[in-house]
Amino acid sequence: MNAFRMSTLLLLIVAGILLPSGVAHAKLKVGASTPDLASIAASVGGDQVEVFTIARSTSDVHRVEVLPSYMVRVSRANLYLKVGLGLDQWADGIIDGSRNSKLQVLDCSRGVPVLDKPASVSAAMGDVHPYGNPHYWLDPRNGSIVAATIGEQLAKMDPPHAADYRARAQAFAKQVDVTFARDKAIAAALPNRTILTYHASWVYLANAFDLEIAATAEPVPGIPPTGKHLQELVAIAKGRKIQVFLQEPYFSEEAGKFLTRQAGVRVVKASPSCDSAVAGSYLAHFDTILGMIAGAPAGGKP
Numbered sequence: 001m002n003a004f005r006m007s008t009l010l011l012l013i014v015a016g017i018l019l020p021s022g023v024a025h026a027k028l029k030v031g032a033s034t035p036d037l038a039s040i041a042a043s044v045g046g047d048q049v050e051v052f053t054i055a056r057s058t059s060d061v062h063r064v065e066v067l068p069s070y071m072v073r074v075s076r077a078n079l080y081l082k083v084g085l086g087l088d089q090w091a092d093g094i095i096d097g098s099r100n101s102k103l104q105v106l107d108c109s110r111g112v113p114v115l116d117k118p119a120s121v122s123a124a125m126g127d128v129h130p131y132g133n134p135h136y137w138l139d140p141r142n143g144s145i146v147a148a149t150i151g152e153q154l155a156k157m158d159p160p161h162a163a164d165y166r167a168r169a170q171a172f173a174k175q176v177d178v179t180f181a182r183d184k185a186i187a188a189a190l191p192n193r194t195i196l197t198y199h200a201s202w203v204y205l206a207n208a209f210d211l212e213i214a215a216t217a218e219p220v221p222g223i224p225p226t227g228k229h230l231q232e233l234v235a236i237a238k239g240r241k242i243q244v245f246l247q248e249p250y251f252s253e254e255a256g257k258f259l260t261r262q263a264g265v266r267v268v269k270a271s272p273s274c275d276s277a278v279a280g281s282y283l284a285h286f287d288t289i290l291g292m293i294a295g296a297p298a299g300g301k302p
Helices: 003-018 035-048 068-075 090-098 140-157 159-188 200-208 227-240 254-263 281-293
Strands: 028-032 049-053 079-082 104-107 194-197 212-216 244-247 266-269
Touching (some): 028 035, 035 049, 035 079, 035 140, 035 159, 035 281, 068 090, 079 090, 079 140, 104 140, 140 159, 140 281, 159 281, 194 200, 194 227, 200 212, 212 227, 227 254, 244 254, 254 266
Parallel strands (some): 028 049, 028 079, 079 104, 194 212, 194 244, 244 266
């Protein structure tokens, strides 16, 4: 054997020793409409996936501008995760514009118990979702369902790691149980579990943690509050001794300021979505929200 062939053989042997056995396996690229779905996917996918999100934590997920850069990112993805229930219809434009014929699209609302599904819809009802309230990820128990759905999809797409995905989805469900119990205790200790909200984003959160939403600043979904409606909220807040007004960061602050002046209500500004697409961000967000409702600053403890 000549020196060249010997050198080549030695390099191949060394490479086989030094490189991890899974290095030849290309990671699945997973895009998601929201940081919440992306964070869950990162938890379930582990080292076998690369995850990115289109919307940011401060985005109004109802209205996301379709940009060419988003299409480019999705053109390189293997899987796209949609919220579904009509919330992220803008994602269809990104998916179509990506021209990615191999892209698989997963509706993550599959199997989730949907709240507030109207019997009928009319223009007088405002921006009502005909398939039900789409903010289902704000109940961490639904996060377990989403994790299982994503895990099965990844298992189909990457059979050699199917057991890993399923095991991580089960581990995630156990983490959900711990988070849910911890934050349930925070909610139970509140002196008044009745709150006001700006939009109907928080229905699942309230249902999960036994909070009551007495009213919303929007008289109907998508319609800004009128002066008359705000006066009605003041009367409700005073009559029921409501202490918290929970609102998203992308809506006007004027309603909250008015309620603070007239009824002494404390404004809790929180995003319905978690901070980032990394594993752990989704569940940490519940600690943040419940802590803020209980009186802690953002990221603090009650």
